[in-house]
Amino acid sequence: MTELLRVNNLVTQFKTESGVVRAVDGISYYIDELEIVGLVGESGCGKSVSQLSTMQLISAPGEIAGGEVIFEGQNLLKFEANGPRMRAVRGAKIAMIFQEPMTSLNPVLTIGQQLTEMLVLHMKMSDDTSRKRAIELMSMVGIPGAASRIDDYPHHFSGGMRQRVMIAMALSCNPRILIADEPTTALDVTTQAQLLELMKDMVQHFRASLVIVTHNLGVVARYAQRIYIMYAGRIVESGTTKDIFGNPRHPYTIGLLKCIPRLDEEEGRKLVPIEGLPPNLINMPSTCAFLPRCHYKIDKCFKEPWPGLTSVNGNHFIRCYADTKEKNK
């Protein structure tokens, strides 16, 4: 498959009164054409910030402190954040769906105004054609009676319907990559399932790649082909979905899988919580950030800095010194 996007050593930091927070601390990843990639981690691990960084949507006190984002042969970070070249990519070639469908739509503009704005701006459509296209997009994402609902305001729509509008908006300029940041977290269970299926179908139809940013391991197990697991601003494990779930190797990934209840678990299964808390990202030590919570730690972990991603089997990478394969029984 052809590589669509490559991120190298991306660093994003926030300057606060108590010190510099490295929210994203040198992550590298790639997205292939027509691929569904999962980016998994808990709150504060940097998964959202990393995606906002690729779109250059970081505002003060945050700053992108290093790295490159290669898309269509060019480094997006070289573009001025609000310049025309970045604007031609952001929202058009790389589109994003946010978690809160309630707050990411403008409440004083109709759905139609918000949908056509993109089409007029990026696709240079006339008012008439953009309106027709907007109605078409709305019916594609399953909004019943699209022609009559296009002049409604966001508050006329339920949460699930608003997220459908967001999907229509994100797809309106035929993006190459769709980034969905916790797209269904605020929604009901059956609505979540509807929207994830819709997104999967839509990226297939529009021949785009999908990045699902989530804390839900189930969602990526169901939809993603490849997964990146993040912890404390870094990617700690990456591989195909079957590698990650069938043979998890980083202690954090192993811990996550042991601490979540499963719908199909045996009666009486005990959850094994990950003790302790995620680290404070200010003044991080150079050793592994997961070390204080780790069950697999060896002497080397205390002495040496956190290792880089090393392959354990082909395309399956972990950042860890310990031999988790032997102990993970």
Next chain:
Amino acid sequence: MNQKRNDAILDVKDLKMYFPVTRGLLRRKVADVKAVDGVSFKLMKDETLGLVGESGCGKTTIGRCVLGLYRPTGGNILFQDENITSLPENKLREIRRKMALIFQDPYSSLDPRQSAGSIVGEPLKIHHLSTSRGEYNDRVEQLFRIVGLDPSMTDRFPHEFSGGQRQRIGVARALACDPNLIVCDEPISALDVSIQAQIINLLEELQEGIKELSYLFIAHDLSVVRHISDRVAVMYLGRIVEICKSRVLYDNPLHPYTRALLSAIPIADPFVEETRERIILKGEVPSPLNPPPGCSFHPRCFMAIPDCSQAIPPLRDIGEGHQVACIRV
């Protein structure tokens, strides 16, 4: 948990809770929202009953009725064989000592200007349960230890604790008066994945260690509910549509809504996901203000026949305590 006696601590019979919808200057009643419409169930001693359903299905309202926070429109609630629906307020307060509530949001459910110790100790004061300052302090420290908090932290304020620790404070407060029933309303959904397991395990350990402690566990996440509960009741639009043992729920769900709800939840295992039944429901949950006639699930149901819109199907027993409300089963 093993020596289950057959007597119920809580017996809810045909519970109805309607909220009036008023309109105009005179606030005339124009309709009712039937939040809970004829719900019956029993909660046994030492048992955990899970209540699941999507937002607006009435699960939280049931919890509040059980605690005597709402006066039901109809039906009876027997707590330890006493009908609490008809009790005057002063009698109710005495009984309420034996019940407690754990809230969803550990951030807003603790008073930010009260120390952790006084939050935990407040129920003791309200119910005059300690005779001296020393006894009070001992009990608060003991409660801190029970939930795994350091007793030296009693003077700290909520903002000094992490989310998981705050929820432990909430659990300690609930335990203060030695309750026999704790209503847990989405107790872990605001917490991070790795912290959720800590609270689930704490709740399970408490139940094993404390005599006659039952949980009414309300949540939207079926995998969590199934993990912690002995039996699960699935709700849809103010009614219970299926109630059965947790083990049976995944292996043999009968109501089409239960099946759809189960299939909507992805399991963190791509190998299992490949083989699972996938039911994507049409549409969204209808408004409880104007529920469909007959079975309120029939407009979205993949098994519906014309008869489904005729009458509300009663909950009927199909053996071993497995009850289901569907004419197609």
